[in-house]
Amino acid sequence: MPGEGFKALADPTRRRILELLREGNCTAGELAEHFDISKPSLSHHLATLKNAGLVTDERHGQNIVYSLNTTVMQDLIGWFMGFTNTECDKDE
Amino acid sequence: MPGEGFKALADPTRRRILELLREGNCTAGELAEHFDISKPSLSHHLATLKNAGLVTDERHGQNIVYSLNTTVMQDLIGWFMGFTNTECDKDE
DNA sequence: TAGATAATTAGACAAACATCTAAATATCGA
DNA sequence: TCGATATTTAGATGTTTGTCTAATTATCTA
16 A cells, blocks of 8 residues: 555655655745756645655645655555564575 | 665565565566566566665576565665654644 | 735656567576 | 576567646735
């Protein structure tokens, strides 16, 4: 089920967006200042992240504020954790 | 720098390969038995994983044995860990 | 209500991707 | 060395992806 999440993480721009959101919530415009791509392109990336459940959005007047959804992030981390203790069945 | 790794993780077949490899090393042929795609397609996925550093390969006679490279896996986990303790600067 | 600002949706396009079949390479066993 | 087996490489093809510009929607303010 976390397939959309992994796909969303495949793009460097989207990973950077998540890193920026980790510091605090941002409007679409504030996020746009950090990238050299057009606003529609950034909006498309945000829609991808939202579709994957990695971010949520909420309108505040003219702005739309984006926030990290750490719950879905935890799910992805959970997948990775299955790979951390594999020292019991290596045969080479 | 872990960009190739994230891209490699975006495909469900490749994630499944990693999960199989977590149980133990496998030859390309053994891995192929678990999928409905052609062997050349699987070989391509293995090459992608190898290029990302997520697996290593070693020829044993006619077979090529694939193994997880947990080091690179750890690097990816490291990126995720930066998102686990974000409870100090949320403003909503 | 009209104009300005913030952001998204629509539509187009080139590059990247996953897949296939056919051909090539490498190794083993008789 | 010859044939069989294991796997990859080459080349082609349809789909998905990231990007753009132009147009649209939503909100605020005067």
